[in-house]
Amino acid sequence: MRSLNNKQCVIIAVVIVWLALTVTGLVYFQLGQLSPFDPYKVLNKPGWFNNFKQLIEYPQNKFATLIIVTDPDCGCTKQADPHLKQLIRFSSEHNIAVIKIEQSQTLQTLVPATPAAVVLDEEGQFVYAGPLSEGLGCAQGRGFVETVITNLVAGFNSKLLLNDTKGCYCTDKVKD
Known part of the structure; x- marks a missing residue:
């Protein structure tokens, strides 16, 4: 040797x-790159869901609905673009209406980070609010929203509020 x-x-x-x-x-x-989705617990505030629906002027449409909130200037949204497209396709296959909204200063008081999702059932009741997924690869694989939609279609409303997670999210540090 x-x-x-x-x-x-x-x-x-x-x-x-x-x-x-x-x-x-x-x-x-x-x-x-990991940042908390909702460090100030904005989604936990009383009346959050009703305020959100009023702010976006939610159309009561008798369909379960996925509302996606994005910021086009956010690198995390750009990174999540393939996941967003897959999620829209997945929702459509499950007869879930999709509404895409761009983050605004007013909306930031209710949606602390993007990309975010809110799911409502056919009666406009709360099903899910939080990020699309978590971790460094937020844009990859199945996320929280797909699981919530699968459960909703099967007749189960999880009423899941997920704001204590870290991932690639864009925030403006709203404290209101």
């Missing part, structure tokens, strides 16, 4: 240190 000389040991050590620094930097910067 050949033994390593000093030059080879130095090269191996440099490669290992470089690899460790690269992985550490990647993890550090990726975790920096």
